Amino acid sequence: MTRTINTLWGLLAAALAIRLGLSALLPLADTTEPRYAEIARIMAETGDWITPWFDHGVPFWGKPPLSFWAQALSFKLFGVSEFAGRLPSWLANVLTVALVFAMRFHLHANTDRQQATVSGLWAALIYATTALGFLSGGTIMTDSYLALGTTLTLASLLIRLRGGSDWWGWGFFIGLVIGLLAKGPLVLVLTGVPVFCWAVITRQWRNLWRCLPWLSGTALTLLLVLPWYLLAELKTPGFLDYFIVGEHFKRFIISGWQGDLYGNAHEFTRGTIWLYLAVASFPWGLIAVTGWGIRRWRSTPVPARAASDGTTMLLTVSALTPAIFFTFSGNILWTYTLPSLPFIAVLAAGVISQTAGYRWQRASYACALLIPLAASSGAGWLAIHPEQLKTERDLVARASALPELSPDQLHYLGEAPFSARFYSQGLVQSLSPDELQSRLADAQLPPPALVAVSNNDKAWLDRLRKTATVLDQNRRYTLFHLSDGKPAAITAKSITIGSAVTISRPGATTGATSDGT
Structure with a gap:
């Protein structure tokens, strides 16, 4: 068991280190990364921490400021460079990896501690080495912060249900703050739907009320979030109408939405998000489905407490909510599936860590290096041939x-x-x-x-x-x-x-x- 733990720690550290190194290797390629980096650079240059500026004199109403705050602060501390711009996303990714580990570990809290550690490390490693999880771990975009917010909120509830300390109750609301300041009200949907479905199906409304500080937590959320939204509207009137109505309703409902002030809408066939989810979770989605089939064939039982308290169901709904929600939208990107991946990783780790002895599990060690090594090879080639970017x-x-x-x-x-x-x-x-x-x-x-x-x-x-x-x-x-x-x-x-x-x-x-x- 100790050897397995050491191997998993080594693979996880290697994956995170490789992603950090790649953050310094490649230049920023149009459009997303340099667009957000330039907004953050202007913020650092002007000292305006309220309004992100698309250009001098042109406010950027498309996203809240959390990612720009982080990047601008990094530019202030380390100078303006690719690495400084990408470092905050890498740090957000490390925190998400830690939360994935904590979720899986607490699912085994009352069993063997070493087995809980192995399972938690598998979950962390799986998330860190999925195609989108690895890519987003050092890319200048807002999705890493949204994923951190949704993961912190739902992980805090799960861990509280598993007997975690009261501090996790506050983590539920801090996650909402992160999401609201990183992406906006979307975080309320991506976290509210799983929580509501879990409470309805398991009929644990009373337990839900008891395990979280709803009144003080809600007050804290409003206190930390509302001031920026109000100041942003006062400083550049029209922000709330564009951001709330345009970005959260028209963009979702209208394919090829023409009201986008900062780019072009992305029109795809409804349901394309499921294809994106399969690609984003590669290679672990396929491995998890195969492992689940093996467990079903061998009639491996689900741990009793996981079945009784509904945490497995909570994880499943959390994993599927982003894809279900965006099934009805034609204006999507594959990065919209990122909030699903932490919970897919936790579920997949349960399959892998409890199927010890099968040859395919040992092959999973090699799969953990597939995406990092492929990305390193591609980045190395592009570093030699930057004209291809x-x-x-x-x-x-x-x-x-x-x-x-x-x-x-x-x-x-x-x-x-x-x-x-x-x-x-x-x-x-x-x-x-x-x-x-x-x-x-x-x-x-x-x-x-x-x-x-x-x-x-x-x-x-x-x-x-x-x-x-x-x-x-x-x-x-x-x-x-x-x-x-x-x-x-x-x-x-x-x-x-x-x-x-x-x-x-x-x-x-x-x-x-x-x-x-």
């Missing part, structure tokens, strides 16, 4: 390295990508085709020094190639130097980009470098 990191660094030029002289024809804005610290500018036409045709107007043109815009590419110098090109844009139609003086130079990536590119003969942020 939709990122403007290198192009911005190339422009910044030119003598007597700076990122604020770099113009993108059309809307500047978020990665360009992030890596230039918000200095790059957008330029409409009409404005560029005017500045090139009017001798009184200075032409932009540097222009990045989409590789799909053949007309402008052909025109500028005749009068300007091509300085760089990536998978999406070609960078032109327009000033007087003369190329800049360029010699070899080493440019440090991002948090830990150094590449050798042409540049100025002396001095300044660009860190890409």
